Amino acid sequence: MSGAVNTNDPRVQRTRQLLLQAFMVLLEERHNIHSISVQEITKLATVNRATFYAHFEDKYALLESWMREKFHRALLSELPASSTLRIDTLRLLILAVFHFLARFRDQLKPADRQFEPLFEIALQQELYQVLLAWLTPVVSRDPNQRETVETTALVISWAIFGPAAQWSRGERIILAEEMVHHVLTVVIAGLSPLITVM
Structure with missing residues (x-):
């Protein structure tokens, strides 16, 4: 822009x-x-x-903005109003990502499959922003950790988005809730060096 x-x-x-x-x-x-x-x-x-x-x-930047806004609204509808970084909100966030991607794939028209990478980048970026907003207050007491917080938010966003994207592309034999349990275990482990208790 x-x-x-x-x-x-x-x-x-x-x-x-x-x-x-x-x-x-x-x-x-x-x-x-x-x-x-x-x-x-x-x-x-x-x-x-x-x-x-x-x-x-261009229209692709508009398309990206539209997808991010759509995803953002979906997350807001599934998360408590004042969500913070806790295990229960992380579980809800991961589940919301899985549900959104499943609906997105089901509604994606064959002619629009070419835009899938653009959509996925937009969704991952929105997820990154949510995680960054949750992580920043937790470590805001130490200004030297800003880079660590940004890197952690980036890694965790992909740790959530990657499995959800892969699962949504497949036959979805494993229930979303079961996948969320596995992803949450990895996410908590990834956050542990930065946050001791949630």
Whole structure:
């Protein structure tokens, strides 16, 4: 996204929402991401192309933003309002990732499979941000640990996302809840050097 846009400005947020809503309407009509153009998005959102490009580099950046927002809303709906880093919230988070990816795969159209890597990166990045937000207050007393916190959030995000992505692609013979139990064991072990008690 262009550096000139202040994402905290309510007008900027409204414009982004208009663009995302227009994209979603077109997606409902077409059922195919590839066939949607920037011109159609801007026309439906009643903004010009320059405004679109001030907010998004291209339609793929919009697509990534849409997927992250969709995933973020799904996580919020399955997690307690003020979630912090605890075993029970970690379990809920991991389960939410498994459920979201299963639904995502079931709804993914064959024509849109080319966007799967883009979607997966967007989802992993959103998961990373959630974990970073949970980890930061836990170690905020030591400013020297910032890099460790970021690395831990990155590793744990992949430790959760990787198995969930692999499971969602397969036949899902093992129940999500059982997979979550295994992943949680690995995640807790991965967090143990940084956090002694949760």
